[in-house]
C-alpha cells in the first residue's frame with residue numbers, strides 16, 4: 438500500500454509547495470552535503486529524522 442497515488446493525483450505543484458515539499462528539500466539538501474547519507478541515509482541520525490519527517494508529512 439502506498440500514498441503516492443494520492444500525492445501524484447494532487448499534482449506536482451502542491452506536492453512541492455506543501456509541508457512535504459519542505460521536508461523533501463531539507464532531506465535533499467542534507468544528503469548532498471552529508472557523506473553518511475550519500476552512502477546510506479539509515480546510518481545518519483539526521484538523515485533518518487528527515488526521512489521520518491518526510492514520511493509523516495506524506496501521510497498528510
Ligand SMILES: [Zn+2]
Pocket residue numbers: 467468471472473474481482483484
Ligand atoms: Zn546525513
